[in-house]
């Protein structure tokens with residue numbers, strides 16, 4: 001791994017509050033993820049080629065997501081696309097810390113279609129040092145089914161880090177529960193733009209109630225706020 005990636009990883013790890021065990025786990029997982037071959041869901045190669053790949057959110061994006069959650073006090077979070085559970089560690093750390101400081105409850109609803117990936121994710125969370133598993137409800141199976149029921153009354157944050165055809169269906173399922181001011185982060189919005197036509201059109205239609213900007217992280221990261229339905 002080159003120097004700039006090592007530096008970026010260390011900067012990301014320095015921006016979160018976690019036990020040394022969790023930090024070391026994240027360092028290892030990100031290092032494996034950053035050195036694997038690239039996979040994009042818009043590639044012609046079959047999705048099965050991604051079975052043994054992390055396809056994890058990069059460290060700087062994970063740090064941003066963690067800090068957004070901490071800044072907004074988010075406690076009810078949905079993650080579309082969990083894979084080996086790297087980004088989920090950041091989400092669950094923030095939810096645990098927010099819930100503890102607010103004396104409230106909280107949960108990350110994680111989603112993964114592939115049983116082998118779900119198992120690896122669970123192993124990673126069990127080996128983290130922050131007792132993270134109890135903050136995560138991992139729903140195995142196609143998220144178009146698993147997100148149909150049992151969502152919290154109010155959702156504060158949605159991470160869209162999923163194959164592009166699943167992004168809009170995930171958003172549509174979660175939208176009825178989004179609080180006004182909820183944040184949504186969608187990864188690779190520029191590098192996978194051809195796969196995101198339906199999502200972008202939906203977000204840009206004013207009647208759907210979203211405002212957003214694209215921040216210049218690798219591949220483009222769309223940061224979206226749910227402002228609610230408007231008549232204009």
Ligand SMILES: C[S@@+](CC[C@H](N)C(=O)[O-])C[C@H]1O[C@@H](n2cnc3c(N)ncnc32)[C@H](O)[C@@H]1O
Pocket residue numbers: 054055056057080081082083084085086087088111112113114117141142143144161162163166
């Ligand atoms: C980009 S990866 C997620 C990476 C993860 N957020 C991280 O940072 O570690 C997307 C994941 O979505 C999963 N996936 C694809 N289609 C799905 C579906 N219909 N329902 C649930 N998960 C799905 C894939 O198996 C893959 O592991």
